[in-house]
Amino acid sequence: MDFEVPSEVRERLADVREWGKAAVRPAGLEADRNGAPLPVDHPYFVSCLERGEGCTRWPGIGRKARPSQPGATVRTLLLAEELAYWDRGVIIASPGPGLPEGNVLSMGTDEQRERFLGPFLEPDRPRWACFAMTEPGAGSDAAAIRTVARRDGSHWILHGAKCFIGNASRADWILVQATLDPEKGRSAQRAFFVENGTPGLGPFKIEKKMGLKAYESTSFGLEEVRVPDSHLLGGEARYERSAGFKTAMATFNAGRPVIAANAVGIGRAALDEAVAFAREHDRVEDPRVRDRIETMARRLKLARLVCLRAGWLADRQRANIVEASMSKALAAQVGQEATALGMELLGLVGGRGDHLIEKLYRDVKAMDIVEGTGQIQRMIVARQLVGLPRDRG
Amino acid sequence: MFELEPSEELAILVETARNFADGQLTAQAREHEAARSPNAAALSAFAQIGLAGLEVPEASGGAGLGAVARALVGEELGAGDPGAALALDSLGPVAAALLELGGESAFSELAEPLLEVPGSRAWLAAPGDATLVRDGGRVRGVVPWVPAERVDLLLVLEPEGAFAVTEGIDVRSLPGAGLRAAGAAELHLEGAPAVALRADAAASARALGRARLHANGLLLGVLRQAVEFASGYAQERVAFGRPIAHHQALAFLLTDMRMAVDGARWLLWEAAWRADAGLDFAGSAASAFVEAVEASRLVGPAAVQVLGGHGFMQDYPVEKSMREARVLGLLFGGIDAAREDAGRAWLAADLPLAFSHGEVL
Numbered sequence: 001m002d003f004e005v006p007s008e009v010r011e012r013l014a015d016v017r018e019w020g021k022a023a024v025r026p027a028g029l030e031a032d033r034n035g036a037p038l039p040v041d042h043p044y045f046v047s048c049l050e051r052g053e054g055c056t057r058w059p060g061i062g063r064k065a066r067p068s069q070p071g072a073t074v075r076t077l078l079l080a081e082e083l084a085y086w087d088r089g090v091i092i093a094s095p096g097p098g099l100p101e102g103n104v105l106s107m108g109t110d111e112q113r114e115r116f117l118g119p120f121l122e123p124d125r126p127r128w129a130c131f132a133m134t135e136p137g138a139g140s141d142a143a144a145i146r147t148v149a150r151r152d153g154s155h156w157i158l159h160g161a162k163c164f165i166g167n168a169s170r171a172d173w174i175l176v177q178a179t180l181d182p183e184k185g186r187s188a189q190r191a192f193f194v195e196n197g198t199p200g201l202g203p204f205k206i207e208k209k210m211g212l213k214a215y216e217s218t219s220f221g222l223e224e225v226r227v228p229d230s231h232l233l234g235g236e237a238r239y240e241r242s243a244g245f246k247t248a249m250a251t252f253n254a255g256r257p258v259i260a261a262n263a264v265g266i267g268r269a270a271l272d273e274a275v276a277f278a279r280e281h282d283r284v285e286d287p288r289v290r291d292r293i294e295t296m297a298r299r300l301k302l303a304r305l306v307c308l309r310a311g312w313l314a315d316r317q318r319a320n321i322v323e324a325s326m327s328k329a330l331a332a333q334v335g336q337e338a339t340a341l342g343m344e345l346l347g348l349v350g351g352r353g354d355h356l357i358e359k360l361y362r363d364v365k366a367m368d369i370v371e372g373t374g375q376i377q378r379m380i381v382a383r384q385l386v387g388l389p390r391d392r393g
Numbered sequence: 394m395f396e397l398e399p400s401e402e403l404a405i406l407v408e409t410a411r412n413f414a415d416g417q418l419t420a421q422a423r424e425h426e427a428a429r430s431p432n433a434a435a436l437s438a439f440a441q442i443g444l445a446g447l448e449v450p451e452a453s454g455g456a457g458l459g460a461v462a463r464a465l466v467g468e469e470l471g472a473g474d475p476g477a478a479l480a481l482d483s484l485g486p487v488a489a490a491l492l493e494l495g496g497e498s499a500f501s502e503l504a505e506p507l508l509e510v511p512g513s514r515a516w517l518a519a520p521g522d523a524t525l526v527r528d529g530g531r532v533r534g535v536v537p538w539v540p541a542e543r544v545d546l547l548l549v550l551e552p553e554g555a556f557a558v559t560e561g562i563d564v565r566s567l568p569g570a571g572l573r574a575a576g577a578a579e580l581h582l583e584g585a586p587a588v589a590l591r592a593d594a595a596a597s598a599r600a601l602g603r604a605r606l607h608a609n610g611l612l613l614g615v616l617r618q619a620v621e622f623a624s625g626y627a628q629e630r631v632a633f634g635r636p637i638a639h640h641q642a643l644a645f646l647l648t649d650m651r652m653a654v655d656g657a658r659w660l661l662w663e664a665a666w667r668a669d670a671g672l673d674f675a676g677s678a679a680s681a682f683v684e685a686v687e688a689s690r691l692v693g694p695a696a697v698q699v700l701g702g703h704g705f706m707q708d709y710p711v712e713k714s715m716r717e718a719r720v721l722g723l724l725f726g727g728i729d730a731a732r733e734d735a736g737r738a739w740l741a742a743d744l745p746l747a748f749s750h751g752e753v754l
Contacts, residue, residue: 002396003663013748074395268746284740294736297745298680305659312397326652378648386624386638
């Protein structure tokens with residue numbers, strides 16, 4: 001047993017800390033004040049490219065992928081926590097192939113990787129991609145999506161609507177989850193690349209959110225959108241072998257501990273602000289103040305350890321369904337507790353609307369919603385622990 | 394290297410403890426509770442497997458193991474019967490605490506004699522546990538409850554030091570709210586001789602941290618067992634046409650119970666690892682104890698709740714778990730003192746959870 005973080009990771013964390021302080025948090029505060037996502041031409045995005053970010057992990061045609069390092073998931077989670085500490089919204093806004101990249105890497109054809117990830121090898125400008133699953137009538141119940149894909153010769157026609165999709169209007173392409181037959185549930189689902197500018201895609205409505213304002217959450221229509229055969233992720237043959245829904249769920253699985261780590265990071269920012277506030281106002285000897293700080297710190301440490309446990313299992317290729325879902329359910333709850341306690345500690349200062357803890361209190365709520373709500377996570381855990389049946393009734 | 398699994402050596406130790414608990418504690422728990430002592434078979438089996446000497450230094454014939462081993466073994470024994478676990482181990486929480494206070498010399502002087510006396514017991518009183526007044530070399534006062542029928546060595550922690558009492562302890566039997574397999578008594582000291590230990594505030598804090606880790610391991614085992622029992626029962630028991638675990642209200646409750654126990658375990662393990670790694674651990678141990686006690690406030694009563702009326706009856710073990718968990722959380726200053734110590738420790742750090750040190754936290 002050893003809880004020590006490797007020195008290489010600590011150095012990387014220190015680097016992120018500098019960057020977070022200098023660039024990430026200021027950008028997040030700016031977006032929050034403006035009540036609008038960072039514009040596409042914001043200097044922050046250019047500085048991301050200068051740091052070598054916004055690129056794909058895909059090595060390029062004919063090149064071998066770097067073997068993953070031991071402890072890669074634990075490292076990813078620690079970085080996800082530190083980045084979210086500075087501003088979780090800005091991290092999501094940052095350019096790159098983002099959420100769908102993993103799917104394209106694992107399922108895409110060589111042609112698809114070259115066409116859709118190629119531009120992210122050495123991006124000439126900040127570029128985005130996004131994944132569109134959620135619909136007005138299908139949130140956590142992802143099997144209920146109603147965006148339909150139907151064959152038309154050598155093309156597919158997509159028709160439906162998506163909502164709350166991160167970075168959609170600025171994305172080069174959107175990986176759209178659609179169904180061949182809404183009655184057939186998960187196995188009939190497929191993912192399609194839809195390039196920005198394709199006729200019938202849009203209009204894009206950038207939603208107004210409670211928090212995490214730095215990135216756009218966008219709703220849009222798909223009105224008889226026509227894409228060629230070659231835009232079906234993985235090609236047709238792939239789906240004859242395995243069910244379509246698993247693709248989407250695989251992404252979600254990998255993402256849960258990351259969201260959990262984000263929640264810890266946001267909560268930890270609230271903790272540091274609360275401690276600073278208590279010191280500044282000479283209140284650290286007040287047992288009520290100290291007890292709140294104790295609760296925040298203890299619960300955040302616990303949530304961090306539960307996240308790292310899920311990642312540690314993943315690094316050993318061991319099943320982590322229970323741990324991944326537990327980490328998400330727990331950390332999101334803890335993040336909310338921590339920011340709420342921070343607000344209590346501020347007293348009326350928390351009501352002003354200009355304190356960082358107040359922003360964090362709004363931001364962190366989403367961590368209990370995205371990638372499966374806390375309730376969905378509990379259902380997943382309960383299926384494993386007490387055999388809760390999948391179907392209702 | 395970040396590694397969350399116990400070493401192979403410790404895994405074997407855990408297996409040993411689990412087998413012992415399965416064979417000698419779980420099924421016998423009601424018998425031990427009624428007798429206020431583990432039975433002879435349990436006592437002799439325990440002596441044979443060597444778990445009694447866990448922290449005893451190798452120089453004194455023990456295994457010389459640390460806090461991680463104690464936490465792991467404690468969980469297994471606590472899952473069997475935490476009262477019996479205390480009674481079986483003469484030195485109990487005192488062993489590691491005494492080593493923090495006086496090292497091996499104090500250990501061999503004060504603790505080693507107990508190892509020769511079957512059934513002897515040592516106990517530890519933290520600041521706030523007792524109204525003990527030291528006047529010169531004598532001590533007066535009362536310890537309202539100890540889970541023991543006899544006390545051969547009482548280690549008393551003070552904020553700035555510690556002392557030991559080995560004679561003049563008047564032990565008056567009590568019914569006991571929990572941990573009855575270890576017995577229950579009130580201790581009266583009327584001018585008992587106090588052996589001063591050369592200890593400063595930091596050593597006293599470490600000793601208290603060790604005692605908290607000890608209780609925490611047992612508590613975690615009780616909670617784990619309660620969740621496992623309630624989860625198993627809820628999958629068997631049918632109401633309204635399905636196993637009660639498949640009603641979402643109970644499915645979620647059982648999930649939350651399990652999450653509470655798992656989370657508490659990570660804080661305990663991390664604190665124990667710190668102790669073994671020679672890092673500051675008193676604050677972490679206090680924090681872990683607070684978490685476990687908070688978890689017990691959910692898990693203990695909820696396990697009874699899952700069983701409904703049956704849960705209230707002594708035919709099932711969950712009512713015992715609820716009582717044991719509750720009183721384990723009262724030990725060594727209880728949750729208030731732990732919260733106080735943890736809060737001060739967090740505030741002593743510049744940025745409490747930043748990665749500025751050579752460890753996770």
